[in-house]
Amino acid sequence: MSETLHNRLLAALDRDEAIGLLRGAIGCNSVTGDEVTMVAYLDRQMRSRGLEDVEIAEFLPGRPNIWGRRKGSGGGRRLQFIGHTDTVHVEGWREHWAGDEREDPFGAPIIDGEIWGRGAGDLKAGICASLAAISLLDRAGIRLKGDVDFAFVGDEESGEPGSGVSAGVKAHVARIAAGRLPRPDFVVYTEPTRLAVYPAQIGFFIADITITGKSAYFGVPELGRDALKASHKVMSALWAHSEEVSARAEHALVGKGFLLITTLNGGGFIAVPERCTLSLIRKLLPGESLDAAARELEEVIRGAVTDPDIAVEIAYPAGRDHALGGTAAEIDLDHSALAMLQESVGQAMPGRGGAEGAPFWSETPFFVNGLGIPAVYCAPGDIRNCHTFEERVSVEEYLAGVVAFAGFIARYCGVEDEN
Structure with missing residues (x-):
């Protein structure tokens, strides 16, 4: 953004109002499955900031999405900000911080220039920065040509029983695909990036493997089929497969693919172990086929079990934008909107705004791969402290995000000629 625009936005920034917006959002308990308070x-907030066509609709009973827009005068591009309203659980938080001012996970205290609480970074800072950016443009007297859409959806986080399958964003993109909501030209998903811009992200799938043999008394092991021994062979084959996957390619932003065995359970009570279960997660690079990767994995697993009397079952419990998991995604690094956003962030907070790869999976593939709409992640907050008792966001980084988003909106959507 131009120096004139940047200075104009800084002069108009109401720090206390923007901080109050975020603290109020953190104060809403919205653990996955209970998003209704945050949506209310x-x-x-959306109505008080003059957004139009604000609507709420349930994607599952008792679990709503919300969306609305700031209409421009016409002739500009359409931008969408989107983020998830749900957070991970707060179990153990109060015990961890007992007697400290951080004891309430929804209290949002400010300590040493940081706002603490569940959801502070993941991702209420991003949601609030996008809404505060609209108010900042209004206070600065900047009128837009293009429209700015906002959509806040539930069910992104996993961990709560029967949820965490992106049901909210699935409902939202279905409305866009059906023409019931306008199609944006560019999407910013407000996952925490420390104000870097992520035009690429990993893909993943989780595999649960059950290996079943036959139990037998320890004194006559020849009568049994040892599932634990078969599991050892499977794990050895999987680790070798991971090394092979890593050696194939390296993406400039998201690195190498691999698989990680995350759990092993099994054994027998003074007997040949009859059943073992393994779980693993496979990281995919942009361009990798999730179906092909799963087929390859199954070949490795079944190839390691040579005893025909030992059964192997494989399940994929974490379908997202694909039945087996979540696809990887990337957009063109030369996309003009990417450069605009990077420049706006770098001006608002020098040293930030670089292009990096998302080390997590979130929901831009629903837009990039599903609808063919370019999308990136960008927001204040540090993913490294999210989902922990240390979750917090820097006040200055958050306010820089407000200014950066306002500048990007003005540049991307276009502004009316004040002359």
């Missing part, structure tokens, strides 16, 4: 808060 956003409904009030």
